[in-house]
């Protein structure tokens with residue numbers, strides 16, 4: 318579905334593929350063989366035949382637009398630069414304690430009130446349904462599928478601040494602009510919670526061509542364990558009723574999963590439980606793929622609870638080695654989350670994302686055989702000029718001999 322053959326010969330350059338995505342990816346490869354900016358000078362390209370097909374179907378990045386909000390005009394350049402490296406999924410973390418970022422017509426206070434601030438007390442913001450659809454269409458033109466996440470039952474303070482009736486004590490929470498986690502929970506045994514979930518997931522599913530809805534499920538420290546399992550299984554039913562497959566952070570694997578559900582590994586071994594249930598996994602190890610982790614002790618942006626992740630550490634790992642029982646069959650692929658507690662601008666996004674996402678994109682596309690830091694860093698060095706040409710505010714890591 319995404320493979321291609323690129324033949325470069327004196328008489329012609331040809332790209333053949335089964336599907337349009339393959340043509341697009343062949344074109345990305347060809348573009349990497351020529352200078353990044355237009356030139357009238359003749360260009361010499363070495364003759365070659367490149368027969369190429371991705372190892373994993375899920376090659377993704379997640380952008381947390383809840384801790385800090387990023388308007389459509391800031392997300393589009395990120396989409397452009399991800400597509401150049403054959404990334405094909407952009408997971409948008411649309412709700413959290415600090416913000417609700419997507420208009421829901423049947424619960425309009427979620428965005429209007431729940432989206433009115435952000436970490437640090439700024440103005441926040443949200444995507445109207447038209448803006449969300451604009452992002453979906455823009456990404457699709459570059460073969461990137463948008464995956465929406467509404468995080469439940471924890472990470473729900475913005476919703477609990479927007480509607481008193483969603484709270485067990487019928488009292489609306491205050492808006493929250495800090496960076497603590499684990500203090501909020503939907504009220505599991507109130508009927509209105511499931512009307513809320515059905516309405517939200519219904520409206521989101523109608524706006525989302527992707528066959529997935531991500532329902533979060535992480536860090537539900539204020540939800541009793543049995544109540545958590547009950548909610549996850551009910552949400553899984555709601556997602557299915559709206560014709561979508563449920564994705565959740567790996568804690569969801571403690572509940573009974575449908576074989577179509579997907580657990581996203583980030584920091585525990587619940588994903589192994591998902592595999593044992595016959596579900597599939599997306600691999601996002603916090604120690605390797607969390608783009609909000611500092612590169613080194615000097616990095617001003619980001620956090621370091623999962624350790625420092627330099628360009629080499631973000632590249633030298635194998636997805637099927639991160640989860641017990643993982644194989645190329647039950648791993649859908651890889652995803653690199655950028656949590657934005659400390660990230661406020663597109664420059665900040667680019668600084669933490671590039672160049673580490675380039676190595677993760679290669680892990681998602683290329684076979685593991687021969688993966689070597691010394692070989693990779695030489696190739697990566699040539700991309701400094703390209704990233705500069707595309708005005709990407711990348712981190713010029715000292716370990717890379719940038720050309």
Ligand code: IFG
Nearest residue numbers: 498535536566583609620656
């Ligand atoms: N863990 C939380 C995120 C974010 C992150 C920051 C997950 C699944 C720490 N949950 O990662 O909301 O706060 O690195």
